[in-house]
Amino acid sequence: MKRWHLALTIQEILGTALFRIDVIEIPINDPSASKIVSSPAVFADKETGQLAGLWRGGDHGDPYETQNTRMTNQCHDITVFPTKNIAAGACSGNGILFDISDPYNPRELT
Numbered sequence: 394m395k396r397w398h399l400a401l402t403i404q405e406i407l408g409t410a411l412f413r414i415d416v417i418e419i420p421i422n423d424p425s426a427s428k429i430v431s432s433p434a435v436f437a438d439k440e441t442g443q444l445a446g447l448w449r450g451g452d453h454g455d456p457y458e459t460q461n462t463r464m465t466n467q468c469h470d471i472t473v474f475p476t477k478n479i480a481a482g483a484c485s486g487n488g489i490l491f492d493i494s495d496p497y498n499p500r501e502l503t
Contacts, residue, residue, distance in 0.1 A: 411466045412436040
């Protein structure tokens with residue numbers, strides 16, 4: 394999968410929700426005790442730690458046949474399939490799959 398990179402590393406933008414997902418633990422018997430247990434950067438180069446996106450954003454071509462889009466830097470609507478150890482998410486118009494065999498540390502599948 395082709396990626397583009399920012400000049401920043403994850404360590405330089407701590408606390409940002411961009412380029413990350415939150416893993417939330419919800420106790421069945423006490424949902425009010427829910428908490429975020431990890432916030433992995435899902436769009437980061439595994440070797441360098443540089444934040445990376447699936448799509449830089451911009452013009453896709455002929456303005457009469459296409460449109461401008463924004464960069465891919467967030468995920469939403471993540472659906473979990475626990476019996477398959479897979480989660481699927483929509484990320485700014487792109488799809489993404491995660492290996493959730495270690496649910497606290499999901500890994501992007503490529």
